[in-house]
Amino acid sequence: MTIGMRAIGCLAAAALLATTGCSGDSDDAEAQDQKVEINVFWWGGEKRADLTEQALALYTARHPNVTFKTHWQGNQGYYDNLATQAAGPDGPDLFQIDDNYLTEYAERNVTLDLTPYTTSGALDLGKLPDSLAKYGQVGGRQVGVAGAENTPAMVYNRTLVRQLNLREPTVGMTYEQLFDWATEITQATDGRVAGTMDPSADYKALWLWLRAQGKELYAGSQMGFTAADLTTWFQMWQTARDSGAAPAPAVIKEANGGDVTKQLVATGRAATSFMWSNQLPELQGTTKDELALVSYPGDPKGQWARASMYWSAFRGTRHPEVVVDVMNFLVNDPEAGKILGTERGLSPNTDVRKVVGESLTDPTARATIDFENAITPRFGAAPAPPPKGHAKIRSLLTTAAESVQLGKKSPKQAAEAFLSEANGTLAT
CATH class of the missing domain: 3.40.190.10 (Periplasmic binding protein-like II)
Known part of the structure; x- marks a missing residue:
């Protein structure tokens, strides 16, 4: 730009x-x-x-x-x-x-x-x-x-979940509970459909995960978390991929760009996608299966209007x-x-x-x-709008996450490299 x-x-x-x-x-x-x-x-x-x-x-x-x-x-x-x-x-x-x-x-x-x-x-x-x-x-x-107004939402394939006689995801479920549920879907479909998209490259998912722990994506003109925090985030999703809860890196990469038509819940490659709530109608137009919304895993207080x-x-x-x-x-x-x-x-x-x-x-x-009205009362306080350089930070996070997904860097190496470059970007 x-x-x-x-x-x-x-x-x-x-x-x-x-x-x-x-x-x-x-x-x-x-x-x-x-x-x-x-x-x-x-x-x-x-x-x-x-x-x-x-x-x-x-x-x-x-x-x-x-x-x-x-x-x-x-x-x-x-x-x-x-x-x-x-x-x-x-x-x-x-x-x-x-x-x-x-x-x-x-x-x-x-x-x-x-x-x-x-x-x-x-x-x-x-x-x-x-x-x-x-x-x-x-x-x-x-x-x-x-x-x-918009809020992040996990879009899931309700038709598939009901066909498999599995419980539907709920507001406030933990990431560990999501992974257990997702593994059941992967196993029940013999790996044809992975249980959940891996959103480790999604700044929204990372931000809400941080906020549920009392931290922020940004702290003024610096990142608001440590390399150890980001390492934990990347490791968590590496474990999900290794267990089969999330799909292979090549499949994940298809959806990392954000194109609605390439989201895994739309293409049938996974039972969930991490999107914005107002994208549900557009996503629904890509499939005959019924899709539904639930909040991202974690305490809804991490979200805001x-x-x-x-x-x-x-x-x-x-x-x-x-x-x-x-x-x-x-x-x-x-x-x-x-x-x-x-x-x-x-x-x-x-x-x-x-x-x-x-x-x-x-x-x-x-x-x-209905989803937005039901979840809004449980939101936390809004953070400050992102600082100058936010668009670049989002791109850097995608690059770092994909380096882990593709096995090019360890979670720790990718996290440290990201923090160094991100803080440098914000300082300019």
């Missing part, structure tokens, strides 16, 4: 110039009388674009003086384009961002500080789970608002009050919530989520909402 990183520096400078040059010039005070055009930018597919534009059209129907200029694209190259656009004269007033870059954009003063608007009530976060609202804060400032993505405002926008009102509308309006549905994840507003749930006819989408 070198192009994007250079552009972010220009973007920050542009934000400062725009804020200085436009102080007192903003026409938001006269927004009821003057025409206002808000530039909105997000990533996603055609379905997301259609639903987002429908919701924005509803806002315009209620506020005829406000119109929108929308831009959207696929995830690849999104942040390069976002940074470049925001550095120019027609940067996006409102844009989608995730926790890979939220901290970096906030620390470079690219994002508008939303704290005064949450304090005044112009941006109402009262119906968001507390941990979800706080997960949009960086350095004590509210810099993003969850566009949707996580933003699948945020809405943030550009610090240099000429219309901050209008932009904030649009954000408030997208998050809190029931009719907007019904339009947006679950495409980005579940509505962050728990009241709106109930309305959306009642309007859904797809049983798989309803199952996602």
Whole structure:
């Protein structure tokens, strides 16, 4: 992302110039009388674009003086384009961002500080789970608002489990219990289906495992755990592979990239996959077997209400009050919530989520909402959003885990190498 990183520096400078040059010039005070055009930018597919534009059209129907200029694209190259656009004269007033870059954009003063608007009530976060609202804060400032809520979930093949007359996995089961259960599946299918995917390369799984032990993935600008911790994590999954609970390394590698169509619960290579809860409908579309959700193993207090993505405002926008009102509308309006549905994840507003749930006819989408509503009360407090360099850390973890899976390094060697490189990445 070198192009994007250079552009972010220009973007920050542009934000400062725009804020200085436009102080007192903003026409938001006269927004009821003057025409206002808000530039909105997000990533996603055609379905997301259609639903987002429908919701924005509803806002315009209620506020005829406000119109929108929308831009959207696929995830690849999104942040390069976002940074470049925001550095120019027609940067996006409102844009989608995730926790890979939220901290970096906030620390470079690219994002508008939303704290005064949450304090005044112009941006109402009262119906968001507390941990979800706080997960949009960086350095004590509210810099993003969850566009949707999501949480990690272990997706399992319910049809297969019932055919084998085995118990279904439960919330709070330990990893040792998961391995015992998974070994039964592997044995009962004569190795045709492994009991569980090996998520040792999955930062989500590692993070939740650490949090259940009172530790974090990050501690400021350093990793929040030791090489000994990571060695234990890698060894645990090596044992699972050796016992047959998890499949062979070549099979695991197929799914490490995160592609939904290559997940082992979708391809039939394993009875579980470690995913995001809102991916259940997409996964279900890949198989005739019934899939179901349960939390990752361990105490659910390790999980938190996580933003699948945020809405943030550009610090240099000429219309901050209008932009904030649009954000408030997208998050809190029931009719907007019904339009947006679950495409980005579940509505962050728990009241709106109930309305959306009642309007859904797809049983798989309803199952996602039911799971999220049932597990949310058991969540722990949210950590700080990941620091700058999170995307690189995720890649380094995959490399380290695969080096163990493929037998190239021991768990201890891979853990020590990862910590050294990861801490160096965060320090730059």
